[in-house]
Amino acid sequence: MIYSKGGISRTLKNEVVTADLAVVGGGMSGVCAAITAARQGLRVVLVQDRSVLGGNASSEVRLWILGATSHMGNNNRWSREGGVIDEILVENVYRNPEGNAVILDMILLDKVKQEPNIRLLLNTSVYEVHKEADERIKSLTAFCSQNSTQYTLESSLFCDASGDGIIGFLSGAAFRMGAETREEFDEAMAPDTSYGELLGHTLYFYTKDVGKSVSYTAPAFAMDVTKEIPRFKNFNAKEHGCKLWWVEYGGRLDTVHDTEEIKWELWKIIYGVWDYIKNSGQFPEADTLTLEWVGMVPGKRESRRFEGDYILTQKDVVEQRQHPDAVAYGGWSIDLHPADGVFSDRQPCNQWHSKGIFHIPYRCLYSRNIQNLFLAGRLISVSHVAFGATRVMATCAYVAQAVAVAAKLCIQHQLAPREVGQSYYMTELQKELQRVGQYIPGFHLSDNSDLVQQAELTSSSNLDFKGFFKENILWKNLDISAAQLLPVVAGALPIFLLEIEAMQPTILEVELRSSERKGGFTPDQELGKIKISLKRGIQTVTLDFGLKIYEDQYVFLTFLQNKHVRLAYTPQRISGLLSVFNGVNKAVSNNGKQVALSGSGVDSFEFWTPQRRPEGHNLAIQLSSGLSVFGIENVRNGIDRPAIRPNAWVAATDDQQPIISIKWKQKQCIRRIEISFDTDWDHAMESVLMTHPETVMPFCIRNYSIEDGNGKIIYTQRANFQTRNVIELPEPCVTDELTISLEHPSPDVPAAVFAIRCYA
Template sequence: MIQEEEIDRRYSRAVTLSADLVITGGGLSGTCAAITAARQGLKVVLVQDRPVLGGNASSEVRLWILGATSHMGNNNRWSREGGVIDELLVENTYQNPEGNPIILDMILLDKVFQEPNITLLLNTAVFEVEKDGPDTIRSLKAFCSQNSIAFHLEAPLFCDASGDGIVGFLAGAAFRMGAEAREAFDEPMAPDTDYGELLGHSLYFYSKDTGTPVKFTAPSFAIDVSKEVPRFRNFKANEHGCQLWWVEHGGRLDTVHDTERIKWELWRVVYGIWDYIKNSGKFPEAGTMTLEWVGMIPGKRESRRFEGDYMLSQRDLIEKRTHPDAVAYGGWSIDLHPADGVFSERQPCNQWHSKGIFQIPYRCLYSRNIQNLFFAGRIISVSHVAFGATRVMATSAYVGQAVAVAAALCKRQGVLPRALYEQGYIGQLQRELMKTGQHIPGLVLTDDADLVAHARLVASSTLAFSRFSRGNLRWKSLDIGAAQLVPLHAGAVPVFSLPVQASGNTALTVELRVSSRKGGFTPDTVLATESVALAPGITDLELDFGVVLEEAQYVFLTFLANPEVQLPYTNQRITGLLSVFNGVNKKVSNNGCQQPPVGSGVDEFEFWCPQRRPEGQNIAIALANPLMAFEPDNIRNGVDRPVTGPNAWVADPNDTDPYVSLQWDTPQTISRIVLVFDTDADHAMESVLMTHPERVMPFCVRNYRIEDAAGNVIYRKTDNYQTRNTIVLDEPVTTDKFTIHVAHPSAEVPAAVFAIRCYGGMQ
């Protein structure tokens, strides 16, 4: 028994924690920052005011994680974010292809739990900032609602990934809230006051069919959506979760301090929607359905945006401006919503895409007036318009990773965040980021510590691609335009051939297209056109465009729509080869062609996008000259995904024991090996609600072994499904030869490796 005498005042238990980096906010940006920083050797305190990690991706909100891939509905090929967010998405797809948000919670918690350098504080809210002078944070005060412990958190560096920017706000960091005028950054898309300056919150619900009749009585606070919601006729009984992202409110209010008020209004709408579905008589299929879950906290889109030394704006995104301090990228559309949300007569969003991914500079990730404060997530230094593209979770997570590596470099060099830019450390930061799997568009990893850079490479075989397999062809109608992406070297374009089938006398138009932007995948430049007369039946085409390419790039062998024609498709899939289609994807406002308003500052162009597996087979083309784009030297070219070429070594499908040997003139002592495999960076891997046709990406090498010069197996892996495999050997191995044997993933997919790196220490 505990018994205390009466006193005037009692105090909560107090605990002081010291760390190298304190991260506030356990959404995806804070979680990825914490994991990355811990792996960089920093002691991290991760403070999360909710009971689970993941923020808007968690079971509390249940929004799918998306970024540059944008539901695979834009022209950003192979653009899924790398590093830790890729690891999490691949893990979730493997463990949770059904999209259960509870399992995602578990995966995030487990990943953090596995890092001994992270101290995780759940249900703990930061409420005060202590400073040393006007521009330096000394510590934070936080309180855990579940154990009544007051925490005092000390560190030389802080990262605010809290969504509303509580640390930045309390510290006095410069911020903005609401939209800038068009003139501020010369942004034609800047909204007027009628459209509104803020994006609102959303609240979701899940329903399920019980198989027996279910009655529903609406609460007194539910609204009549048929009278108050202009788009009530768009409701569907079978839609739930984040398919109802457009059930949005709050853009006319203070999206920080009015959040509880906004939540109540969203509850009124949600229960009103369900009352309408259940009791209007217009949805007989809902008779046996019940509400399974309604969100308790809303998913926030926008509140404060903090000012760094650079503010990203519309022209940075659309013009693909390059930055010397690029550390991440985005690729979501500029996605702005009317401030009145579900109560607006307007379309629920305006999504305008750019032609490819855009760089995000390091100067957007730290405060311009608080010396030791980083920002991650949706609160980074961007205009309101650019925020429409950078705010999504995979992009937010990606900048969190950049902040973590920057913090580690700050510690090693004994400097503060701005000094990394001003004192010439950006090249080192970019190199360290790319070593963690962070793809930065336009940059190539050059790492002198990597022993593979000085090795001779010998492969058991290399794919000399001349044709796809034509066994078990699938004939598909050319109802919409289709194209095969083919990576070619500089020089003459080879002659293409394939059979086509026509139902009657018709003409087929075939174009050879490329992107006007290097490394882009918008086929907006037509190099040559062939019009072919077809008779009924199968015709063997030969397409000689007579074109010479000035540099290596992807070309689009493009077949314009003709419903009277069928193309042959193969089940064979090869890393870096892909078919795309000029179809429609309503999830991302993709209507086959983007036609923005005049004067909006956005490009007009066509969308050519892949189909989700099990569809999306390659067009069964053949080339007159073998395509030599899959050489073993690709494994050390410093790019770990297709860009202007496949950037992968691919073995010959007929090779029964594919391998790559690394050979040195003198013995090397190796303690760590990094392998990078193909987990299909073109697949969006939505984390919840949507399901996936497979747990493991079909291109991924599942089984491999590593041998030294004497043939001793020093490492063996079975059932791999992850992109990056980092192997820390129990004891360093000294040898003049390493051989990595990789098994073909399947009979239809040859083995491929993007990168092999070897290190003598823990670089």
């Protein structure tokens, strides 16, 4: 029994938590920063003011995680983000292909709790910053509402991944809020005041069909959307969740301090929308639907943006400017919304795409005036316009992973975040990022500690690609222009052959295109053109462009739309090969072609995008000579996804027992082996609401084993589904040879490996 007399003052229970890195904010950015830092050996405290992790991706908000892939609706091929965010998305598809946000909550909590170096504080809000000098943070004070405990968080480094920037704000870090003028950064897309300077918040709702008639009585505060919302006719009974992203409000208010007011206005809208759907008589299909869930926490888009040593701008994004200190990339469109949101009579967003992915430099990821403060997530150092492209969750998480590895270098070498930008340390940072799966466009991993670099590599076979299977042909109409992406090498271009069916005599136009930008996937450069007279029926067409290619690159063998023609496709899939279509994806403002407005500072170009499985078959092309681009040397070239080349070793399709052999002249002591597989870097893997057609990517090797030079099996894997397998051997393996025996993923997909690395 506890008994206390009144009349005395009391203090809260206080606990001091000491860490190498304090991460504030448990959204996707904070989660990926914390896990990455913990795996780098840092002691991490992760502070989240909500009861679940994930932020806008969690069950509290329920927005899908997206980044450079942009719903597979842009020209950013093989661009899904790597590292921890990839690991989470791949696992979510495996365990949660239906996109249940509650299951994603569990996956995130599970990932964090598996890391012994992370101290997780949920329901804990930071409210005070203590500084040991004007430009240096000493500690934070936070309060947990559930256990009535005050925490003092002591660390040498702090990462603000809180969205609104609570640490940055309280510490005095320089920040911006609202849009810059066009003149400040020469940004043609900088909005005027009629459009507004901030993006608003959104709340979502879910519906459920209960199989019987359901009535609905709206609360008194519900809004009459037919009178107050110009776009009320856009509402329908079929869409719910984050497909209603455009139900937005608050861009004219203070998106930090007015959040509760904004939330109430969104509640009025949501309950009024449901009243309109259920009781207007316009939606008989809604009779058996009930309102299952309404968000309690608004999904925030924009508030404070903090200043680093560099501010990313529109021209960095559109021109895809190269930065020597690049540590991450983005690829979402410049996606700006009218500040009046759902009350605006303008279109709900303006999405302007770049031709490819763009660098995010390290200089954007730390405060310019607070010495030990890292920036992560949506609050990094960008202009309002560039923010339209960097604010999405997968991009935010990717940036956060770079911060975590930089923090390791700071601790290891006693550096301030700014000092990591020096050339020597920057090289180390980029190398370590690539080692843990963080692809940086234009960079390749050069790692002398990787024992594979000094080994002799052989394989049981290498695919010499001369065309796809001729069996099980699928015939598809050429209703929209289609193309096959093919990785060609310098030299004479092969002759292509393809079976085509014409419904009537017609002229088929075929073009060979490439990207004007090296490593890009926008087919904006015509290399050659052929017109073919087709007779009615099935015929084999020979395509000889008579061209010489001067450097390795991907080309687009392009068949222009002809409704009288059918093309032959194959169920065979091969890593680094892909068909694309000049189609439409309204979800990301893709109408087949982007036509830039005069003076907008963006490019006009066509979209050539893949189809989602189970579609997305390759064109059944045959080649006069093989493309020798899938050799075993690819596993140590330092690029773990298709770029200018496929960068994958692929076994021959008739190789019944694919094997990779790694031999050294002298015995090596091996403690760790890392293997990177193909989990389809082109698949967006939206985390919630959408349903995915498979739980394991069709290219991914599921079963393999590793033997030492004496034939002893030192590791066996069954049912793999992840991109990176990091194998920590229980005992060091001393050997002069490793043999990796692999199984083909399926009869239609040959075995492929992007990278193998071994460490002492």
